[in-house]
Amino acid sequence: MTLTQERVVHETQQVLEALEAGRLEEALRLLRRFHPADQAEIFRHLPSRHQVLLLRSMDVEEAAELLEELHEMEAAEVADDLAPEHLADILDEMDPEDAADLLGDLPEDLKQALLKEMEEAEDVAPLLQYPDDTAGGLMSTEYVALHQEATVGETLAALRAFAAEEIEIPYYLFVVDEKNHLVGVVDVRHLITAMPHVLIREVMDPNVISVHVLTDQEEVAHIMQKYELAALPVVDDENRLVGVISYEDVLDVLSEEATEDILHLGGVESGPLLERPYWKQRLLEVVRSRFFWLLFLFVAETFTGTVLRHFDEELTKVIALSYFIPLLIGTGGNAGSQVVATMIRALTLREVGPRDVLRVIWKELKAGMILGLAIGLVAFLRAELWGVDYHVGLVVAISVMLIIVWATLVGVVVPLTAVALRIDPTLVSGPFMATFIDGTGLLLYFLVARAILPQL
Amino acid sequence: MTLTQERVVHETQQVLEALEAGRLEEALRLLRRFHPADQAEIFRHLPSRHQVLLLRSMDVEEAAELLEELHEMEAAEVADDLAPEHLADILDEMDPEDAADLLGDLPEDLKQALLKEMEEAEDVAPLLQYPDDTAGGLMSTEYVALHQEATVGETLAALRAFAAEEIEIPYYLFVVDEKNHLVGVVDVRHLITAMPHVLIREVMDPNVISVHVLTDQEEVAHIMQKYELAALPVVDDENRLVGVISYEDVLDVLSEEATEDILHLGGVESGPLLERPYWKQRLLEVVRSRFFWLLFLFVAETFTGTVLRHFDEELTKVIALSYFIPLLIGTGGNAGSQVVATMIRALTLREVGPRDVLRVIWKELKAGMILGLAIGLVAFLRAELWGVDYHVGLVVAISVMLIIVWATLVGVVVPLTAVALRIDPTLVSGPFMATFIDGTGLLLYFLVARAILPQL
Numbered sequence: 001m002t003l004t005q006e007r008v009v010h011e012t013q014q015v016l017e018a019l020e021a022g023r024l025e026e027a028l029r030l031l032r033r034f035h036p037a038d039q040a041e042i043f044r045h046l047p048s049r050h051q052v053l054l055l056r057s058m059d060v061e062e063a064a065e066l067l068e069e070l071h072e073m074e075a076a077e078v079a080d081d082l083a084p085e086h087l088a089d090i091l092d093e094m095d096p097e098d099a100a101d102l103l104g105d106l107p108e109d110l111k112q113a114l115l116k117e118m119e120e121a122e123d124v125a126p127l128l129q130y131p132d133d134t135a136g137g138l139m140s141t142e143y144v145a146l147h148q149e150a151t152v153g154e155t156l157a158a159l160r161a162f163a164a165e166e167i168e169i170p171y172y173l174f175v176v177d178e179k180n181h182l183v184g185v186v187d188v189r190h191l192i193t194a195m196p197h198v199l200i201r202e203v204m205d206p207n208v209i210s211v212h213v214l215t216d217q218e219e220v221a222h223i224m225q226k227y228e229l230a231a232l233p234v235v236d237d238e239n240r241l242v243g244v245i246s247y248e249d250v251l252d253v254l255s256e257e258a259t260e261d262i263l264h265l266g267g268v269e270s271g272p273l274l275e276r277p278y279w280k281q282r283l284l285e286v287v288r289s290r291f292f293w294l295l296f297l298f299v300a301e302t303f304t305g306t307v308l309r310h311f312d313e314e315l316t317k318v319i320a321l322s323y324f325i326p327l328l329i330g331t332g333g334n335a336g337s338q339v340v341a342t343m344i345r346a347l348t349l350r351e352v353g354p355r356d357v358l359r360v361i362w363k364e365l366k367a368g369m370i371l372g373l374a375i376g377l378v379a380f381l382r383a384e385l386w387g388v389d390y391h392v393g394l395v396v397a398i399s400v401m402l403i404i405v406w407a408t409l410v411g412v413v414v415p416l417t418a419v420a421l422r423i424d425p426t427l428v429s430g431p432f433m434a435t436f437i438d439g440t441g442l443l444l445y446f447l448v449a450r451a452i453l454p455q456l
Numbered sequence: 457m458t459l460t461q462e463r464v465v466h467e468t469q470q471v472l473e474a475l476e477a478g479r480l481e482e483a484l485r486l487l488r489r490f491h492p493a494d495q496a497e498i499f500r501h502l503p504s505r506h507q508v509l510l511l512r513s514m515d516v517e518e519a520a521e522l523l524e525e526l527h528e529m530e531a532a533e534v535a536d537d538l539a540p541e542h543l544a545d546i547l548d549e550m551d552p553e554d555a556a557d558l559l560g561d562l563p564e565d566l567k568q569a570l571l572k573e574m575e576e577a578e579d580v581a582p583l584l585q586y587p588d589d590t591a592g593g594l595m596s597t598e599y600v601a602l603h604q605e606a607t608v609g610e611t612l613a614a615l616r617a618f619a620a621e622e623i624e625i626p627y628y629l630f631v632v633d634e635k636n637h638l639v640g641v642v643d644v645r646h647l648i649t650a651m652p653h654v655l656i657r658e659v660m661d662p663n664v665i666s667v668h669v670l671t672d673q674e675e676v677a678h679i680m681q682k683y684e685l686a687a688l689p690v691v692d693d694e695n696r697l698v699g700v701i702s703y704e705d706v707l708d709v710l711s712e713e714a715t716e717d718i719l720h721l722g723g724v725e726s727g728p729l730l731e732r733p734y735w736k737q738r739l740l741e742v743v744r745s746r747f748f749w750l751l752f753l754f755v756a757e758t759f760t761g762t763v764l765r766h767f768d769e770e771l772t773k774v775i776a777l778s779y780f781i782p783l784l785i786g787t788g789g790n791a792g793s794q795v796v797a798t799m800i801r802a803l804t805l806r807e808v809g810p811r812d813v814l815r816v817i818w819k820e821l822k823a824g825m826i827l828g829l830a831i832g833l834v835a836f837l838r839a840e841l842w843g844v845d846y847h848v849g850l851v852v853a854i855s856v857m858l859i860i861v862w863a864t865l866v867g868v869v870v871p872l873t874a875v876a877l878r879i880d881p882t883l884v885s886g887p888f889m890a891t892f893i894d895g896t897g898l899l900l901y902f903l904v905a906r907a908i909l910p911q912l
Contacts, residue, residue: 341722
């Protein structure tokens with residue numbers, strides 16, 4: 001049974017009522033009807049005292065499945081309240097990479113105590129040394145590697161034995177030589193259909209795509225997407241197999257990277273916020289993630305005030321010039337953000353790179369000039385409708401045209417330069433760029449006014 | 457061998473040189489060293505006359521693999537130049553969903569002629585009736601369904617026969633009853649390890665998650681991600697199995713949806729642009745996708761001019777008020793886009809929904825008030841540093857505070873209301889909202905000025 005968002009509210013209510021009335025068994029029975037992903041959905045809406053109570057009453061496998069589905073921060077928060085021996089048993093049952101993520105969010109001394117207690121510590125401990133956003137942080141160490149000199153028959157017998165022990169068999173089985181170097185890959189489906197006496201070496205595909213343990217997670221996702229891989233082996237400096245990344249892990253990476261881009265383009269520092277779901281974000285974390293950008297942009301934006309004060313005399317003489325200030329800088333910002341959105345999409349899909357900068361500028365400038373002319377014409381007509389002076393209308397029309405072309409140029413150069421400098425382009429292409437266009441656009445406006453208005 | 461972006465340029469040059477010199481066989485040999493995904497990368501950088509020449513010289517399987525990797529629009533453009541009989545053979549070799557995508561982009565008469573010519577037309581034709589962005593548009597009709605009353609032994613024998621015919625066997629095998637109703641799912645890995653005499657009914661998992669053929673692709677991606685499914689069966693109104701969606705298709709959906717959000721937030725109409733890679737987008741399409749938003753926003757932004765003209769007298773009396781206009785509306789826009797980015801992320805990850813609106817407003821307002829106070833204080837000090845009148849400094853400080861709180865409120869209400877009205881929140885939360893905040897923010901500023909400045 002799967003849960004819609006509307007049903008979650010109702011089911012959470014039912015579980016909560018059972019818990020409030022002290023009917024723990026009933027609450028567990030209600031939860032057990034659902035897929036662990038849905039159990040997590042209900043669980044995260046319960047008060048933490050009930051969460052701990054439930055987790056303590058579940059058997060170890062159930063608790064492990066539930067913790068795997070929770071956000072790692074949420075899992076760490078409840079796990080903290082369990083008895084260490086019990087938690088160690090649960091961690092042993094979890095996927096090593098999920099267990100490592102959880103352990104990484106616990107206090108250092110508890111983490112060390114748990115690793116001592118755990119039976120599967122040797123699967124989990126190596127994962128703790130890699131940053132979360134690298135191949136090493138994503139990979140699982142619980143994989144089945146085949147030996148290239150074994151036969152298909154021997155291998156199938158071994159797999160049956162694994163299955164009897166309830167060890168999960170992956171779809172792709174990676175093949176190693178006697179020194180654990182990655183040498184090939186075999187699809188489970190080919191094993192079923194091959195003759196039992198054939199050697200693994202003969203059925204494997206030696207063209208196996210792998211990544212290094214420190215490869216960035218975005219690159220991992222790109223490779224799995226491009227080559228449509230269900231599993232990607234991870235190797236160390238000497239091409240020895242150290243883990244396997246599966247497509248499920250990459251689905252989450254794609255969502256994470258995409259929503260991180262949106263935060264950056266909105267001018268929010270993503271760091272601490274990405275680790276917690278919305279409702280777990282603390283007020284001060286939220287304020288901190290916004291304050292420095294907002295302050296920095298405020299200070300940068302005061303440059304517009306400097307420009308305006310510099311053209312004090314012009315403004316006093318022709319007050320009508322001030323009416324168009326928000327319109328002009330708003331339009332510059334809009335034109336710039338259209339170009340930036342196009343660039344970020346093309347960069348994300350790897351359709352353009354820094355070396356294309358001249359071709360991109362040329363392509364975008366053509367569009368920018370057409371848009372500038374069109375909106376410039378509209379601006380002139382609008383100014384005439386307002387009955388402002390003919391010369392002021394001309395200044396506005398020419399300025400809006402120049403500002404759109406200028407914003408287009410900035411919108412291409414900023415993200416592509418960022419990529420060339422290995423800076424995340426979304427960090428500098430949002431409000432930061434808009435602020436820059438505001439100030440420089442105003443400067444253009446008043447220079448055009450000086451050149452055209454007879455009274456200045 | 458996999459290709460980095462830098463290598464693509466070099467390899468394309470080599471292939472191109474061979475083609476220019478008329479050494480077609482050498483060009484093919486160079487291409488064949490690479491994975492089809494990389495072949496496509498090189499191929500898309502070649503002039504179209506060489507593309508057609510290459511495609512004509514490839515054998516049918518090779519050409520099919522290459523066309524599968526190209527963007528559907530790119531594939532349609534080269535395919536158009538092939539002889540229809542040859543193209544029909546290639547389409548027969550392609551994945552039915554890729555073949556349907558390609559056919560959908562060809563002229564209607566050519567499409568009909570090809571469907572008549574094709575041997576696998578009955579696999580492809582049903583797919584043409586579903587919109588591209590639904591489960592029906594994503595699914596493959598080339599799946600293996602098991603009968604619930606067959607034994608594991610019979611099934612494995614049948615799978616071996618399929619494999620001998622080079623039919624690809626999926627990881628998850630869906631089980632149907634005699635009327636083709638979906639009743640369960642079996643993992644290939646469980647078949648290998650089960651006893652041959654057991655019935656499929658006994659080894660299958662009857663809790664199979666499925667979607668309707670018209671389910672939106674974003675929902676499909678969400679379900680496969682949440683439940684970590686490698687394959688998702690698609691059913692019709694009567695729960696009859698009609699197709700299967702695999703995780704590879706969903707990886708592309710996630711990228712497509714994420715980059716569509718970024719385009720919308722940047723004020724670009726996504727429709728026609730999403731169908732073509734960056735370099736295939738025609739100038740007029742690009743201009744059209746931006747012009748109407750830019751024009752609409754320009755017209756909406758002229759409201760700021762109306763506000764300023766209305767407060768003409770105040771501006772003339774206190775020209776210093778105009779210095780702060782870009783700063784105030786810029787800060788309002790920045791504060792709003794920070795909140796919107798947070799909302800879009802929480803909505804995408806399904807952490808909040810429209811029914812949470814009050815709780816979200818409360819949470820965000822707290823942050824908004826702290827940020828407003830802090831930036832308001834900075835604004836006051838900055839105005840004093842500029843040496844503007846104490847009263848003007850006070851007006852700016854109070855206005856910036858009110859504008860940040862107001863922008864926060866708008867930034868929560870607009871996207872959540874859009875979702876409640878079933879409008880894509882990214883469509884109305886970008887420049888449109890910023891423009892609204894500009895105009896209303898100015899109004900706030902002058903009302904505060906009127907209330908505080910002694911000379912007004």
